[in-house]
Amino acid sequence: MSRLPVMTSKRVLTNSNSENAQVMAPAQKKMRREQDMHKPQAAATVIGHRQAPVAASRAPHSESIRTAGAATVAVGPSRGVLKRSTASAAPRGVNPKQAAVPKTVGVGASRRKPWDLKGKVNDMEDKIRNFQTKARSVNEEMEALKGSLSHSQSRVSQMEKEVEQQRSQISKYEIELQALSHVRQELEKVSSDKSFLQKELSNLEEKYKVMETLRDSQETELQALKMKLSVQESTMTRLQSTLRDREEEVHSLKEMVAEQKEELHTGEMERRRLHNTIQELKGNIRVFCRVRPLVSGGLSKHIQLPASDDKSIVLAKTEESHTGKVADTQKNYNFSFDRVFGPQASQQEIFEEISLLVQSALDGYNVCVFAYGQTGSGKTYTMEGEEYDDTRGVIPRAVQQVFKAGQKLAAQGWEFTFTASFVEIYNETLRDLLYTGKASKRPEHEIRKMASNEVTVTNLTYEKVYTEDQVQGLIAVAKRNRSTAQTSQNDRSSRSHSVFQLHIEGVNAGRDVTCKSTLCLVDLAGSERMMKSQSQGDRFKEMTAINSSLSNLGIVITSLANKESHIPYRNSKLTYLLQGCLGGNSKTLMFVNISPESDSFGETLNSLRFASKVNDCVIGTASSNKK
Numbered sequence: 001m002s003r004l005p006v007m008t009s010k011r012v013l014t015n016s017n018s019e020n021a022q023v024m025a026p027a028q029k030k031m032r033r034e035q036d037m038h039k040p041q042a043a044a045t046v047i048g049h050r051q052a053p054v055a056a057s058r059a060p061h062s063e064s065i066r067t068a069g070a071a072t073v074a075v076g077p078s079r080g081v082l083k084r085s086t087a088s089a090a091p092r093g094v095n096p097k098q099a100a101v102p103k104t105v106g107v108g109a110s111r112r113k114p115w116d117l118k119g120k121v122n123d124m125e126d127k128i129r130n131f132q133t134k135a136r137s138v139n140e141e142m143e144a145l146k147g148s149l150s151h152s153q154s155r156v157s158q159m160e161k162e163v164e165q166q167r168s169q170i171s172k173y174e175i176e177l178q179a180l181s182h183v184r185q186e187l188e189k190v191s192s193d194k195s196f197l198q199k200e201l202s203n204l205e206e207k208y209k210v211m212e213t214l215r216d217s218q219e220t221e222l223q224a225l226k227m228k229l230s231v232q233e234s235t236m237t238r239l240q241s242t243l244r245d246r247e248e249e250v251h252s253l254k255e256m257v258a259e260q261k262e263e264l265h266t267g268e269m270e271r272r273r274l275h276n277t278i279q280e281l282k283g284n285i286r287v288f289c290r291v292r293p294l295v296s297g298g299l300s301k302h303i304q305l306p307a308s309d310d311k312s313i314v315l316a317k318t319e320e321s322h323t324g325k326v327a328d329t330q331k332n333y334n335f336s337f338d339r340v341f342g343p344q345a346s347q348q349e350i351f352e353e354i355s356l357l358v359q360s361a362l363d364g365y366n367v368c369v370f371a372y373g374q375t376g377s378g379k380t381y382t383m384e385g386e387e388y389d390d391t392r393g394v395i396p397r398a399v400q401q402v403f404k405a406g407q408k409l410a411a412q413g414w415e416f417t418f419t420a421s422f423v424e425i426y427n428e429t430l431r432d433l434l435y436t437g438k439a440s441k442r443p444e445h446e447i448r449k450m451a452s453n454e455v456t457v458t459n460l461t462y463e464k465v466y467t468e469d470q471v472q473g474l475i476a477v478a479k480r481n482r483s484t485a486q487t488s489q490n491d492r493s494s495r496s497h498s499v500f501q502l503h504i505e506g507v508n509a510g511r512d513v514t515c516k517s518t519l520c521l522v523d524l525a526g527s528e529r530m531m532k533s534q535s536q537g538d539r540f541k542e543m544t545a546i547n548s549s550l551s552n553l554g555i556v557i558t559s560l561a562n563k564e565s566h567i568p569y570r571n572s573k574l575t576y577l578l579q580g581c582l583g584g585n586s587k588t589l590m591f592v593n594i595s596p597e598s599d600s601f602g603e604t605l606n607s608l609r610f611a612s613k614v615n616d617c618v619i620g621t622a623s624s625n626k627k
């Protein structure tokens with residue numbers, strides 16, 4: 001029951017409020033708009049400038065707005081809100097008791113009796129008065145708000161101006177700030193440059209210190225060097241005078257050397273002449289006999305070498321009595337040669353005799369050394385020997401001597417050129433032993449005689465050699481070539497002649513003298529005679545070729561000894577090839593190698609007979625190819 005009047009009053013209030021709201025709505029809207037307008041401006045002001053005084057000046061105005069706002073809020077239907085708004089909606093200067101009138105009226109109205117119309121009229125009148133008062137106060141408040149609004153508007157425009165100013169100020173500041181940031185960047189750059197330069201400076205200072213130290217040490221060194229220089233200058237002056245003395249001495253010594261060289265040359269020429277005379281006296285064709293040691297060791301029964309004589313050899317044959325009635329007879333075959341070497345003779349001993357001939361080759365004489373004898377008698381051992389120093393044969397030793405002598409003669413102004421070739425004659429066919437190409441492309445060879453009477457072989461390897469080792473290498477190639485052929489034809493090397501030739505050319509430019517010669521070292525094919533019944537086919541052909549070439553060699557030597565008008569060099573490849581080394585212009589040495597075994601007696605006898613025939617030949621005086 002007590003709540004009913006409140007409900008009534010509430011309805012009344014709502015009505016009156018709606019009226020008020022109608023009256024106040026435009027003003028409130030305007031205010032809100034202004035507030036909205038003010039808000040960003042105020043915010044801008046707060047962000048842009050610190051304008052405490054402006055905010056302060058606004059404070060009372062905003063308070064009045066808040067009051068009006070409070071009145072506006074009171075329009076809501078909530079009871080709590082209504083109470084608060086009623087209390088707070090009262091403008092300043094309005095009597096609060098007046099404002100409280102509706103409450104009283106409400107209470108009183110609820111107490112009126114239905115029949116109390118007068119009372120009700122009074123209440124209504126009171127209500128009207130109340131509303132009128134309220135309307136007045138609202139009007140007043142509106143007026144106040146209008147004043148406040150215009151004030152606010154002027155304030156706003158003033159603030160806008162201020163904001164504008166602030167903005168322009170800000171943009172100025174921004175420009176300045178930009179300029180300052182440039183300056184700051186430059187400053188940073190300058191400061192980094194500065195720190196870099198400072199580092200550089202400190203580096204340079206350190207370097208400078210090092211340089212100073214260096215300079216100091218160099219100055220000290222310079223001083224020391226100056227001292228040395230002055231000492232050396234005085235030494236040099238002394239040495240210069242000594243040098244002058246020495247130069248005079250050297251000059252006189254040079255004259256002496258020139259005289260001695262002249263004497264030496266004359267001596268060398270004399271030596272050559274005498275050497276040649278000795279060789280001639282010994283004979284331009286000489287024969288050495290060499291007896292191979294027995295394979296089984298011990299002494300040979302049928303070969304006797306007289307101890308008192310190194311030129312004789314006796315072949316003794318005991319002939320048994322057929323009847324047995326008479327004692328066995330012994331038949332001796334005596335031979336004498338330029339030298340006979342027994343089975344103990346070393347390779348060195350053998351070469352000592354030959355070395356004189358090798359010297360002749362350097363003096364410009366053609367020299368030919370060949371080894372003759374049956375297979376296995378020691379021809380290859382004599383000519384090539386074995387690989388150890390002591391067992392090296394004539395060819396490697398001769399090559400060594402030639403190079404050594406060439407070097408010695410170089411001191412007297414001689415310059416030598418050596419060219420080597422190595423050829424095999426098998427079945428009257430020439431084969432290059434220095435050939436290193438494909439076997440299928442092995443060329444054929446022909447012996448040619450040049451207009452200068454020199455003999456050459458077509459397609460043959462003529463290798464210029466400068467050292468002894470190089471020649472040893474060529475000999476090794478030749479050995480390999482021979483052994484390759486040997487594998488396809490058993491025992492072939494015994495049935496072929498091998499001819500090593502070293503062509504020597506010497507020039508003494510100072511004395512305008514030249515010499516040219518050939519050193520020919522030949523390992524002949526086995527000289528054994530074969531029984532005709534034993535030799536057939538290829539073997540027969542080989543035997544015929546060997547026999548023919550060896551007997552041709554004998555015929556050529558005999559023809560030379562007999563000074564015949566025609567020397568049949570061309571009858572065999574061997575004599576044709578050796579043409580330059582046999583005859584008047586050459587010195588020839590033949591080794592006859594013999595086997596000591598008793599079953600070789602016949603062959604030994606044949607060999608010694610052949611050698612003896614050669615030994616009997618006296619070939620005309622040799623002349624040096626010296627110009």
Ligand SMILES: Nc1ncnc2c1ncn2[C@@H]1O[C@H](COP(=O)(O)OP(=O)(O)OP(=O)(O)O)[C@@H](O)[C@H]1O
Pocket residue numbers: 291292293343373374375376377378379380381382493494495525526593
């Ligand atoms: N004076 C020597 N001292 C030691 N051994 C020798 C001597 N002479 C030859 N011989 C040896 O006798 C063997 C036959 O010698 P070598 O091959 O020189 O005979 P050859 O006459 O050249 O035979 P072929 O005609 O078959 O070539 C070889 O083993 C060799 O070493």
